[in-house]
Amino acid sequence: MTGIVGGTAAEPTIDAMLDSLYQEPWYAIERRSLEELGVGVAHHGAKDPQSSTIWGTDRVLGAIYGVVSNAAELPWTMEELLLAIVDSPDVALPKLEGPFLITAMDRRTGTIRIATDKVGSRPCYYTAESGFFFGSELKPLLERVGSPTVDRRAVSDLLLLGTVVGEKTLLEGVRNLPPATYLTYADGAVETSRYWYPEFSDDPDEDYVGGWIRRHDSAMGDLAGTVDGRLGLWLSGGIDSRVAGASLLRNGADFAALTYDNGLPGDNSVAPRVADSFGVEHRQVTDVTGSADEFIESVERCIDCNDAMQSWAFVPALPFMYHGLAETVDVVMEGGTFLGEGVWSHDIETGVSPAEMLYQKRRLLPADEVASLVPAIDDPRRSLRSEVEHLGEYSNARQLRDAIQRIYAYLHMRSNVVQRSQVGTRTISDGAFLNHFLEMPVEQRMQTVPGTNGKIPFGVPPLKLRVTRELGAGLDEIPYQRTGVAPSRSYWLHTAGFVGKQLANRLTSDSPGPYLAQYRRSERVRSFVDELVDDARDRPFFDGDELLALRDRIRSGKSDNLTPLAAVTGLERWLQRHVDPLERPAAPQPASASTRP
Structure with a gap:
């Protein structure tokens, strides 16, 4: 994958770390050293020339993996920016917008600083066991941690949530840098500090919808200005992506629309209508799994x-990501999910703790089932409580909004590494817009059916309809895939449409989703997954019988939840390829003929 590596390392070590990154033949590689400090970047070269750069003087060395989208508005040259990050990170970093991972290194003091952007769009892993090393992948750090040991709480996270959350990684001794956080390495010690918190206001914008559109347009415009190549936008039958497309058009950007089959009724018919209203090229990806061999190869990659x-099950349209995306566009723009679905009105109004609400909304398996699968972990929910403890001293409602956004980095943003291995990526990470988004009034958020304890939604947040109507341009006359009703129609018609479609789908649809269908119908895919599950049963952190029972429930049709099993098989395959070879002694060589008895 395109990425960044660095630390207290001379150029030969940087080269070795770069070599261990996921690779594609067109990647451009840059590296630079300054005495005992070094950094290297792999990027898409001419496909995405404004993304990723290395800079150095006789004092300071640094790199940006990604883009600072408001660079033209900042008062610094690149050298001045790096010095500002070294000398005054709490002043400099909050001013930076855009999706990036940035590092600045000072030769005089030996200080290294690394910072993630406000939404954590790019992963950063690090270790200080022997010197200091960091990278956007775990693989470059494997040789730096002695004998790698699996973190069992990370395994628990994979089963509970489908992703590893917080500062832990799969390996003990290797840590993850959370969103909006900078790390300082100096004098052999590591410290981390969060540099940006949401500015919750008690007096929200009276024209909330207009303010949302203005800030969204500004953020999207800044991002579009960092793209030189062919721009693509994922376009579904929903509203978030059509709002993003409208914003790109308002900013004068040319783009192609891409739609993959995610199993939701209506996407394949609605998305082309939206693309036609935009007047842009549209590509429909109808086969999201490919042949059995293509699917397995894509899962491995x-x-x-x-x-x-x-879990690899979180990443949509895997074969197209590796066999089509790079030929279609050079950079993909994401609209994000900023229209009131992340935190529902009930979530804000209830007194349930943020950690418990996160568990209720995001869990894949019950905590007691996860504890049976990973016996060394007594309470899998502890990871979520730890995340909330790192947040500011807010009310429950504010903590929940902040926590959901932070978890978003470990769920959605982490899945972007797959498409970023093939094309450049842009996602909104803009402080002014994020503040406005997180202040969303309760009445604009997803409402729930009275008497259901917040478990049954009405299907569409009011804000989605209001923003689409405000944008106009015919977008409000194209039906919303989830309800089958145009946004110009009343909220209650959408509610009725959502309920009706849910009932119809339950009565007529028996599709288990494309990946699960591949597993159940293809003997080749089933053998691939089942063999990895059998191997994983021998790992000391799993209860083998419970793991087998989980697989059998899916094979028999008693469960359609493939995501935890996909997480297990991904973990097992990764350990086999990258960790096990470091632990196994070399096989004894056969004796030569002259020495055999």
């Missing part, structure tokens, strides 16, 4: 890209 830190 996905596991390598994301270091098994997330």
Whole structure:
């Protein structure tokens, strides 16, 4: 995967770390050293020339993996920016917008600083066991941690949530740098500090919808200005992506629309209508799994890209990601999910703790089942409580909004590493917009059916309809895939449409989803997954019988939840390829003929 590596390392070590990154033949490689400090970047070269750069003087060395989208508005040259990050990170870093991972190194003091952006769009892993080393993948750090040991709580996270959350990684001794956080390495010690917190206001914008559109347009415009090549936008039958497309058009950007079959009724018919209203080229990806061999190969590449830190079942259209995306566009723009679905009105109004709400909304398996699968972990929910403890001293409602955004980095942002291995990526990471988004009034968020304890939604947040109507341009006359009703129609018609479609789907649809269908129908895919499950049963952190029972429930149709099993198989395959060879002694060589008895 394109990425960044560095630390207290001379150029030969940087080269070795770069070599261990996921690779594609077109990648451009840059590296630079300054005495005992070094950094290297792999990027898409001419496909995405404004993304990723290395800079150095006789004092300071640094790199940006990604883009600072408001660079033109900042008062610094690149050298001045790096010095500002070294000398005054709490002043400099909050001013930076855009999706990036940035590092600045000072030769005089030996200080290294690394910072993630406000939404954590790019992973950063590090170790200080022997010197200091960091990278956007785990693989470059394997040789730096002695004998790698699996972190069992990370395994628990994979089963509970499908991803590893917080500062832990799959390996003890290797840590993850959370969103909006900078790390300082100096005098052999590591410290981390969060540099940006949401600015919750008690007096939100009276024209909330207009303010949302203005800030969203500004953030999207800044991002579009960093793209020189062919730009693509994922376009579904929903509203978030059509709002993103409208914003790109308002900013004068040319783009192609891409739609993959995610199993949701209506996407394949609605998305082309939206693309036609935009007047842009549209590509429909109808086969999201490919042949059995293509699917398995894509799963293997996905596991390598994301270091098994997330279930491969979270990544859509895997074969197209590796066999089509790079030929279609050079950079993909994401609209994100900023229209009131992340935190529902009930979530804010209830007194349930943020950690418990996260568990209720995001869990894949019950905590007691996860504890049976990973016996060394008594309470799998502890990871979520730890995340909330790192947040500011807010009310429950504010903590929940902040926590959901932080978890978003470990869920959605982490899945972007797959497409970033093939094309450049852009996602909104803009402080002014994020502040406005997180302040969203309760009445604009997803409402829930009274008497259901917040478990049954009405299907569409009011904000989605209001923003689409405000944008106009015919977008409000194209039906919303989830309800089958145009946004110009009343909220209650959408509610009725959502309920009706849910009932119809339950009565008529028996599709288990494309990946699960591959597993159940293809003997080749089933053998691939089942063999990895059998191998994983021998790992000391799993209860083998419970793991087998989990697999059998899916094979028999008693469960359609493939995501935890995909996480297990990804972990097992990654350990086999990258960790086990470091632990196994070399096989004894056969004696030569002259020495045999």
